[in-house]
Amino acid sequence: MKPRLALLAVLWTSLSVAGASEPAWLALPGQAPELASNPSTPAKVELGKMLFFDPRFSETGTVACSNCHNVMEGGDDHRPVSIGVHGQKGGRSAPTVWNAAFLSAQFWDGRAATLEDQAKGPVVNPVEMGMKDLGAAMDRIRRIEGYRPYFAKAFGPGETLSADNAAKAIAAYERTLITPGSAYDRYVLGDATALTARQARGMHLFAEVGCSSCHQGPNFSGPALPVGTPFLMKFPTYPASPYVATFDLAKDQGRFESTRSDADRHMWRVPTLRNLVYTAPYFHNGTVKTLPDAVRVMASTQLNGTLVEADVVDIVAFLESLTGPFPDQQMPRLPPTPGDLLQ
Amino acid sequence: MKPRLALLAVLWTSLSVAGASEPAWLALPGQAPELASNPSTPAKVELGKMLFFDPRFSETGTVACSNCHNVMEGGDDHRPVSIGVHGQKGGRSAPTVWNAAFLSAQFWDGRAATLEDQAKGPVVNPVEMGMKDLGAAMDRIRRIEGYRPYFAKAFGPGETLSADNAAKAIAAYERTLITPGSAYDRYVLGDATALTARQARGMHLFAEVGCSSCHQGPNFSGPALPVGTPFLMKFPTYPASPYVATFDLAKDQGRFESTRSDADRHMWRVPTLRNLVYTAPYFHNGTVKTLPDAVRVMASTQLNGTLVEADVVDIVAFLESLTGPFPDQQMPRLPPTPGDLLQ
Numbered sequence: 001m002k003p004r005l006a007l008l009a010v011l012w013t014s015l016s017v018a019g020a021s022e023p024a025w026l027a028l029p030g031q032a033p034e035l036a037s038n039p040s041t042p043a044k045v046e047l048g049k050m051l052f053f054d055p056r057f058s059e060t061g062t063v064a065c066s067n068c069h070n071v072m073e074g075g076d077d078h079r080p081v082s083i084g085v086h087g088q089k090g091g092r093s094a095p096t097v098w099n100a101a102f103l104s105a106q107f108w109d110g111r112a113a114t115l116e117d118q119a120k121g122p123v124v125n126p127v128e129m130g131m132k133d134l135g136a137a138m139d140r141i142r143r144i145e146g147y148r149p150y151f152a153k154a155f156g157p158g159e160t161l162s163a164d165n166a167a168k169a170i171a172a173y174e175r176t177l178i179t180p181g182s183a184y185d186r187y188v189l190g191d192a193t194a195l196t197a198r199q200a201r202g203m204h205l206f207a208e209v210g211c212s213s214c215h216q217g218p219n220f221s222g223p224a225l226p227v228g229t230p231f232l233m234k235f236p237t238y239p240a241s242p243y244v245a246t247f248d249l250a251k252d253q254g255r256f257e258s259t260r261s262d263a264d265r266h267m268w269r270v271p272t273l274r275n276l277v278y279t280a281p282y283f284h285n286g287t288v289k290t291l292p293d294a295v296r297v298m299a300s301t302q303l304n305g306t307l308v309e310a311d312v313v314d315i316v317a318f319l320e321s322l323t324g325p326f327p328d329q330q331m332p333r334l335p336p337t338p339g340d341l342l343q
Numbered sequence: 344m345k346p347r348l349a350l351l352a353v354l355w356t357s358l359s360v361a362g363a364s365e366p367a368w369l370a371l372p373g374q375a376p377e378l379a380s381n382p383s384t385p386a387k388v389e390l391g392k393m394l395f396f397d398p399r400f401s402e403t404g405t406v407a408c409s410n411c412h413n414v415m416e417g418g419d420d421h422r423p424v425s426i427g428v429h430g431q432k433g434g435r436s437a438p439t440v441w442n443a444a445f446l447s448a449q450f451w452d453g454r455a456a457t458l459e460d461q462a463k464g465p466v467v468n469p470v471e472m473g474m475k476d477l478g479a480a481m482d483r484i485r486r487i488e489g490y491r492p493y494f495a496k497a498f499g500p501g502e503t504l505s506a507d508n509a510a511k512a513i514a515a516y517e518r519t520l521i522t523p524g525s526a527y528d529r530y531v532l533g534d535a536t537a538l539t540a541r542q543a544r545g546m547h548l549f550a551e552v553g554c555s556s557c558h559q560g561p562n563f564s565g566p567a568l569p570v571g572t573p574f575l576m577k578f579p580t581y582p583a584s585p586y587v588a589t590f591d592l593a594k595d596q597g598r599f600e601s602t603r604s605d606a607d608r609h610m611w612r613v614p615t616l617r618n619l620v621y622t623a624p625y626f627h628n629g630t631v632k633t634l635p636d637a638v639r640v641m642a643s644t645q646l647n648g649t650l651v652e653a654d655v656v657d658i659v660a661f662l663e664s665l666t667g668p669f670p671d672q673q674m675p676r677l678p679p680t681p682g683d684l685l686q
Contacts, residue, residue, distance in 0.1 A: 053415055062426050067405065071674070072396055078680040083405050087430030280682030289682030331414070331672045337421040339623030339632030 023207050025188040026218040028180040028274070032101030035227065038116060040172045043154040048173030050150065050332040051166055057123060057137040059130035060085045061342035065122070065170065069097040071177060071329070074278025080286030084122075085130035092252065093286035096279050098326075099272050101175040102219040103230075108284050109255035110230025110269035115171035120163060134163040141166065146335020176327070179274060183321040195321055202318030205311055210303050220273035220322065230255075230269040236301035243297045247287040254284070274322045291316050366550050368531040369561040371523040371617070375444030378570065381459060383515045386497040391516030393493065393675040394509055400466060400480040402473035403428045404685035408465070408513065412440040414520060414672065417621025423629030427465075428473035435595065436629035439622050441669075442615050444518040445562040446573075451627050452598035453573025453612035458514035463506060477506040484509065489678020519670070522617060526664040538664055545661030548654055553646050563616035563665065573598075573612040579644035586640045590630040597627070617665045634659050 034040050051057075052071075055064040063085050068077045075096035077083075082090040092108050100106060106118035122128040123137045131137040141147055142161050151160045154169055184203070186194035195203065206212055214233050217223055222231030232255065236244050244250050255264035268284065282288040288297055292312050299307045307315070377383050394400075395414075398407040411425045412418050418439035420426075425433040435451050443449060449461035465471040466480045474480040484490055485504050494503045497512055527546070529537035538546065549555055557576050560566055565574030575598065579587050587593050598607035611627065625631040631640055635655050642650045650658070 055413075056421060060426055060430075061420070061422050062410065067398075070398075070677070073677040074679065077404070078399060079404050079685045083403055085430070087403070087428070278679045280680060282682065326676060329674045331674055333669060334413070334416040336417065336621045337623060339625065339629075342422045 022204070023212045023216050025203075027185040027188050028099070028102070028178065028182070028218045030178075030180050032099075032175040032178050034172075034175055035114060035116065038168045038171060040175055041154065043150070044169045044172035045176055046332070047147075047150040047154045048169035048171065049329075050147075050334055051141075051170050052173050053332050054334055056144065056334075056337060056341060057129070057131060057140040058085055063129050065097075065119075068094040068122070068128070071097060071326075074098065074275055075100075075177065076279050078280075080281050082128070084125070084128040088127040090125075090127050092284050093281065095271060096275060097174055097177055098278075099178050099219050099274050101178055103221055103269070103272070104225040105228055105230030105269060108268055108271075109258055109264075110232060111255065111258045113228030115174050116164075116167045119167040119170040119174075138163050138166065140341060143338055143341055144335050145338075150335075179324050179326060181325050182274070182323055184318075187321070196317065198314050198317040199321045200318075202314035202316070203321075206315055206318050209299065209305070209307065209311070209315075211298065211315070214270045214302070215273050222270045232264075232267045233270050233302075234266050235268045236266065238301050238304045241297075241300040241304070243300050247283065247297060248285060249283065249287070249297075249301065252284055273319055275324065276319050277323045291319060295319075365547070366555045366559050368546075370528040370532050371442070371445070371521065371525070371561045373523050375442075375518040375521050377515070377518055378457060378459065381511045381514060383518055384497065386493070387512045387515035388519055389675070390490075390493040390497045391512035391514065392672075393490075393677055394484075394513050395516050396675050397677055399487065399677075399680060399684060400472065400474060400483040401428055406472050408440075408462075411437040411465070411471070414440060414669075417441065417618055418443075418520065419622050421623075423624050425471070427468070427471040431470040433468075433470050435627050436624065438614060439618060440517055440520055441618050441621075442521050442562050444521055446564055446612070446615070447568040448571055448573030448612060451611055451614075452601055452607075453575060454598065454601045456571030458517050459507075459510045462510040462513040462517075481506050481509065483684060486681055486684055487678050488681075493678075522667050522669060524668050525617070525666055527661075530664070539660065541657050541660040542664045543661075545657035545659070546664075549658050549661050552642065552648070552650065552654070552658075554641065554658070557613045557645070558616050565613045575607075575610045576613050576645075577609050578611045579609065581644055581647045584640075584643040584647070586643050590626065590640060591628060592626065592630070592640075592644065595627055616662055618667065619662050620666045634662060638662075 052065045055062050055067070058064070068082045068084075069075050070077055075098035076094040080093060082094045084090060095108060101115060106112040106115060107121070112118040112121060120134060123131050124133055129137075138161060147161065151165060154160075155165045183194045183199070187200070214222060214231075225231055235254065236249050239250055250266065253265050255267040256262070276282070276291055276294070280289060280291065282291070282294040283297070288294050295312050295315050296307065299305050395408045398405050398410070401407070406428050411420045411427075413420055418441035419437040423436060425437045427433060438451060444458060449455040449458060450464070455461040455464060463477060466474050467476055481504060490504065494508060497503075498508045526537045526542065530543070557565060557574075568574055578597065579592055582593055593609065596608050598610040599605070619625070619634055619637070623632060623634065625634070625637040626640070631637050638655050638658050639650065642648050
C-alpha cells in the first residue's frame with residue numbers, strides 16, 4: 001500500500017493503526033434518539049415546526065430559528081457567520097440542524113447537552129434573536145392566542161405555555177430533520193451500486209488516512225456517547241499548519257470561550273460530515289469556501305499531512321455521497337399576530 | 344332605516360345612493376388572472392416558489408421575498424414597517440402577497456403594473472434586499488448551479504436565467520397564493536349557514552355605510568380595471584379627522600412620493616380586505632393596531648362619520664369572514680450554495 005498521506009514517520013505509524021483498519025461503516029438510523037423526558041408525538045412535532053419557523057419571538061420579529069437553520073437548504077444559512085437582529089453578525093458559522101438530533105451535545109463547542117437546551121440559547125443571544133430573556137419570549141408566544149390549542153394538544157390542558165415546553169416541541173421537530181438513505185447509507189446497507197467507483201475508493205481512503213478516527217459512526221460525528229457528553233477534539237491539532245493562518249483557524253479558542261478552562265482551549269465538538277454539499281462555507285468561522293479545501297485543511301491541521309490531489313478528489317466524492325435525501329415538508333400555518341406585538 | 348353613520352347631511356345624501364343599494368357580492372375566483380405573456384405552468388410555479396423563499400439574492404443572503412411576505416401567516420411581516428438588510432427599516436408596512444394576484448396594480452401606490460414588475464423592485468431597494476442591480480442579483484442565481492435545470496424546465500434550454508424570467512416565475516408562484524373559499528365566499532355562493540347572523544348583519548352594514556363604494560369586487564379592492572391601472576382613492580379623504588394626527592396618516596403622500604405629480608398627493612391603491620385577521624397592524628404605516636380601530640379610522644377619514652360601537656363589532660365580524668382558507672404548501676428545496684457566494 002503506498003502511503004496516501006505524507007506524514008511525519010512517527011505519526012504515520014501511530015495513525016496507521018487506526019487508519020488502516022476499516023471502521024464499522026454504519027448507516028444512519030431511520031429515527032433519531034429522543035429523551036425519556038420528551039417523547040415525540042405528532043402534536044409536539046407540529047407545534048415545534050410552527051415555533052421553528054416563527055420570527056415573532058425575536059426582538060424585531062424578523063429572525064426565526066429557520067433564518068439561520070434553513071431547512072429548505074442545508075440547515076444552515078449559507079454565510080460565513082450568521083446575521084441576527086439589527087443586522088448584527090455572530091461569531092461563528094451556523095451549524096446545520098440536519099441530523100443534529102444524532103449529536104451527543106449541541107453547539108460548535110458542545111456546551112448544550114440536548115436539543116432542548118440548545119433551543120433556548122439563540123432566543124436570548126443579543127446578536128441572534130435578541131430577546132431580553134425567555135420570559136419575554138414566552139410573553140410574545142402567549143399573546144399569540146392561536147398557539148394555545150397547539151400547546152394544549154402537545155402538552156395537555158392548563159398552563160403549558162412555558163419555555164421548557166416550547167423547547168421540547170422544537171426539539172421534537174428537529175428530531176424529524178434527519179437524512180437517512182443517502183447513497184452512502186444505501187451502500188453500507190448492501191446496495192453495491194449506490195456508490196460510484198470513485199466514491200467507494202474515497203470511502204476507503206477516508207478511513208485509511210485517518211479521517212474516520214474522529215469522523216466515525218453513522219453521523220460521522222464520533223462514537224456513541226451519553227447525552228450531554230460532547231465528542232471533543234483539538235482543532236487545529238497541528239497549529240504549525242500553514243492553513244491555520246490562511247483561514248484564521250486558531251483565533252477562536254472553541255470550548256475555552258465558554259468554559260474558560262485551559263483544558264478546553266481549541267477543543268471543538270466533532271461536526272457531522274453529512275450534507276456538506278449544502279453547508280459551505282466550512283469550519284467554525286466559515287473561512288474555507290470549498291470542500292476540496294476543507295479536506296486539505298483537515299489533512300494538514302489534524303493529520304499533519306498533505307494528500308495527493310487525486311485522493312482529495314476521491315475523498316470529496318465520498319463526502320458527496322453523504323448527501324440527503326431531505327424529507328418533504330409541509331409548511332406550517334402560523335396563528336395571527338396582535339397588531340401591537342412588534343414595534 | 345336609521346342612519347348608521349353620523350355624517351354631514353350633504354355627504355350622507357350623496358353616499359347613501361352608493362351605500363344603500365346592495366353591491367354585487369362576488370366570490371373570489373378559484374384561479375387568479377395571468378398575463379398572456381406569462382402563462383402559468385407547474386415548472387414556473389415550482390421555480391418561483393424556490394426563488395420566493397431564497398434569501399441568497401439579497402445583499403447579505405438573509406432576506407428573501409418570504410421574509411416580509413410570510414405566506415406561513417398573513418403574507419406580510421407582522422411589523423408596522425418592514426426590516427430589510429443590515430437591520431434597515433422600510434418606509435411602509437409590507438402589503439400582503441395573499442390575493443395580490445387579483446390586484447390591477449402592485450405596491451401601496453400602484454406604481455408597478457404587474458406582479459412581474461413588482462417582483463423586481465425589492466431586490467434592488469437598498470433598505471430591502473439591497474442588491475446593486477438586477478444583474479448582480481442574477482449573477483448570484485447563476486452561480487447557484489442547481490437552479491439551471493429549473494430555469495430550463497420552466498423557460499426552455501439556452502440562456503434563460505434572466506431577471507425577467509425570474510420575475511415571471513415568482514409571479515406565477517404568487518398567482519397560486521389565493522384564498523377562495525372563505526366563509527364569505529361560501530355564503531355568497533349559496534351556503535346560508537356560512538356566515539353568523541352577526542357577520543351577515545356586518546356584511547350589509549358594510550355596504551350600507553359606504554365601505555363597498557371602494558372596497559368592492561371579489562377581492563374587496565375595487566372594480567375590475569385593466570392590468571396596470573390601479574384603483575386609486577384619496578386617503579385621508581377627510582384630513583380633519585382626529586385620527587389623521589393620532590395615527591400619522593397624512594405624512595406619507597402615497598402615490599405622490601413616486602410620481603411627484605400633485606394629482607397623486609395622498610392617492611393610494613385601495614387594498615384588499617381579505618385576511619385582515621392575519622395582517623395587523625394596519626394601513627400603509629402600520630400605526631393602527633386593531634381591526635375595530637381600522638374600521639373606526641376608515642369611517643372617519645373616508646366617510647366623515649362615526650359608527651356606533653355595535654356596528655363596528657358587526658363590520659369587524661364580517662371582515663373576519665374574509666379569512667382564508669390558505670392552501671397547503673410543500674416547502675421548496677433550494678439548491679446548494681457555493682462557499683464564496685456570500686461575504
